[in-house]
Amino acid sequence: MAEAAFRCIECNEKAAELHRDYTNGILKITLCGSCQKPVDKYIEYDPVIILIDAILCKTQAFRHILFNTNLDIHWKLCVFCLLCEAYLRWSLRHSSESSDDPADIIRYTKEWEFYGMVALAALELLAFCGGVLLVLRAAAAAMSSRVCSYSGVGVDLHLLLRALLLSGYGKVLLVPAVIWEHDFLPLCLGFIKVFVLTSNMQAVRVILNCSKRLALSSVCAGLLSETIAVWMCQTAAGASLGGDHV
Numbered sequence: 001m002a003e004a005a006f007r008c009i010e011c012n013e014k015a016a017e018l019h020r021d022y023t024n025g026i027l028k029i030t031l032c033g034s035c036q037k038p039v040d041k042y043i044e045y046d047p048v049i050i051l052i053d054a055i056l057c058k059t060q061a062f063r064h065i066l067f068n069t070n071l072d073i074h075w076k077l078c079v080f081c082l083l084c085e086a087y088l089r090w091s092l093r094h095s096s097e098s099s100d101d102p103a104d105i106i107r108y109t110k111e112w113e114f115y116g117m118v119a120l121a122a123l124e125l126l127a128f129c130g131g132v133l134l135v136l137r138a139a140a141a142a143m144s145s146r147v148c149s150y151s152g153v154g155v156d157l158h159l160l161l162r163a164l165l166l167s168g169y170g171k172v173l174l175v176p177a178v179i180w181e182h183d184f185l186p187l188c189l190g191f192i193k194v195f196v197l198t199s200n201m202q203a204v205r206v207i208l209n210c211s212k213r214l215a216l217s218s219v220c221a222g223l224l225s226e227t228i229a230v231w232m233c234q235t236a237a238g239a240s241l242g243g244d245h246v
Ligand SMILES: [Zn+2]
Pocket: 008, 009, 010, 011, 012, 013, 032, 033, 034, 035, 036, 037, 039
């Protein structure tokens, strides 16, 4: 019997195939043995429709992307998102010092401060993922398989990390939000943050097939961990500057 490598996007039941190829060239979508609906209707859909459903945070679209595709761009997307975040902070810091002098523009491109911000964004992402994982591990250990589909403390690290990185795709919106300068920038950044966290929550919920409450708790813990990491970095930077002035 074939290995159940896929998931039904409707009921999360495992499935061996998404479609069956008959000898006369006819392809037929496989029906789920549990809910009797197509295992994955999205294999017939245009990628744009799938993206729109993912933006709407539909569980089915998340299951399709995370379980039934080999989308392997999470590390590239992660690096791009870190660069977007660093660019946002860098541009906000220098917006008040803007100058038309070409010498200033060249100086900015060479600034190591930008790379420091990339490192800071990476540290924040690490803290966020660590916080999420810590809560999920604790919950899985405390409640065993009653909460998570994975038994005991066996949260699948690779799947979870891939889901968290892929679901952070909303951070690419930071660049157009900064480029098109307007008075509502803080509001836009707030919306982007909420959107990314909602996507993260949905990704955790889909990967572990857990309750909304647990997914929300894990994302809140990640956010708290990220905030603590930022505070520690700011405190360390402040102490370092204070030490230099002594
Ligand atoms: Zn099903």
